[in-house]
Amino acid sequence: MLANYITRVHHVAIICSDYARAKAFYIDVIGCTVIAENYQSGRQSYKLDLMLPDGTQIELFHFAAAPARPSYPEAQGLRHLALSVTDIDAARNALIAKGVSCEPIRIDPYTQKRFCFFADPDDLPLELYEV
Known part of the structure; x- marks a missing residue:
């Protein structure tokens, strides 16, 4: 059974609409630590790897044409x-x-x-x- 090998959640991926605003929120309000920040010019996308105190990571993405959450x-x-x-x-x-x-x-x-x-x-x- 797969559950026998799982130790914890590694990361959660989030796509945001405003990269600067979301980055500030997760760092300044939530208190995440920055692991890495990358920009892919070919995709015009950002990826910010963040870490919570227990080691769980949040991958914060920004894609210019991402659709809004439906509800x-x-x-x-x-x-x-x-x-x-x-x-x-x-x-x-x-x-x-x-x-x-x-x-x-x-x-x-x-x-x-x-x-x-x-x-x-x-x-x-x-x-x-x-x-």
Whole structure:
């Protein structure tokens, strides 16, 4: 079984509409570290490799002609990206201090864990999930 060989999620790939705005958000607001940044002139595309503190990576792409997301958040495909936090109140307050709008904290009825949603500059739904 494949699951016997999987150790963790390596990366999540995101296509953004405004490269500079998304880059600033994931570095300055989320706090990702830059691993590498590349521009492919033939494709007129950017790829920014970012890392979260646990080693999980985010690949941030920009393609000039990428279509917009069809709906929020119930479109087929990635529903949301959840980030584990140890103190959801402090994490949410840090986002709000950076001007990011956050939903109220809710409790998952199945796990009893606290969570809340916010969005990146392209309205990609992101979640804080307290562990």
